[in-house]
Structure formats: C-alpha cells, structure tokens
Amino acid sequence: PAIVSYLNRIESTVMRIAKIVSGLRSFARDGEHDPFAMTSAEAVVSETLELCRNKIDNMGIEFELHLPPKDVFFECRSVQISQVLLNLFNNALEAAQE
Secondary structure, three states: OHHHHHHHHHHHHHHHHHHHHHHHHHHHOOOOOOOOEEEEHHHHHHHHHHHHHHHHHHHOOOOOOOOOOOOOEEEEOHHHHHHHHHHHHHHHHHHHHO
16 A cells, blocks of 8 residues: 555656656757747646746745646747747746745
C-alpha cells in the first residue's frame, strides 16, 4: 500500500514535469510567424500558470485564480499570449516578494 502511494506520487510528479517542459518548449519559441488560431482562454491561462506554480508554492503565496469558462475562445498566437501572461505572473510574484 505505501509503495503504491509513492508510485502514484512519482507518476504525478513526472506528468507535471512533462507538462512544464512542454510549456517551456512552446514558450521559448518566438511565435511571431505562427498563424493565428482559435484558442481556449482557459487553456492558455492555466497552461501558463503551470509554469509559475512551483515558484508560487515555494514562496508560500496564496494564489486564487478565476479561470475563464472553458467555452471562451479567441483568435491569437497562443505562444505570444502565454509570454505576456508569464511576464505578468512573474512581475506580480516579484512585487509580492518585496
């Protein structure tokens, strides 16, 4: 039973790391030449926040986010929107640290 619990935690951590790495790969690209595409507002916000989640948790910041409804879409270059959101999240975290 204890081993199953540890394995579940390991699997969960590995999945989270894979998601972060995927997000970082996406974020690291310029995205300037990406075509505009219909994008879920909820997905772009939650995926970007996942890149900051560890920092938020380590800083002990209580963070409450009200995500947009899942059926809200807009046309954009999602990589560029993620870059803007990540900058906003990081600026907010730095301001909270002071």
